[in-house]
Amino acid sequence: MERVRNITKPKPNPQQQLRDWQRNLRQECRNxxxxxxxxxxxxxxxxxxxxxxxGWLVDLGQLAGLL
Structure with missing residues (x-):
């Protein structure tokens, strides 16, 4: 049955395939x-x-110096 589907299914246009791949690559780059x-x-x-x-330690050191 799978063979019948593959035979009847038209092959993708190479230009369309290229566009799809480029779109997927751009999407993955953005992600x-x-x-x-x-x-x-x-x-x-x-x-x-x-x-x-x-910064708190510096403040505590200065405070301790005042005592």
């Missing part, structure tokens, strides 16, 4: 770039969360 941006955004928030307590 990858979106994931990269999400990772970079998360990395910045983690760096900010790490630096914030470090």
């Amino acid at each position: 990858i770039e979106r994931q990269i941006r999400d990772i970079q955004r998360e990395e910045k928030s983690v760096q900010k969360a790490i630096k914030e307590p470090a």
Whole structure:
């Protein structure tokens, strides 16, 4: 039955195939770039969360110096 379907199904036009492949490649590139941006955004928030307590230590050191 599969053979009958393959015989009756027209072969895709090479130009249309190329367009489909290019469209899929562009879509995947956008998805990858979106994931990269999400990772970079998360990395910045983690760096900010790490630096914030470090600033507290400086403040505590200055406060201890006043005592």
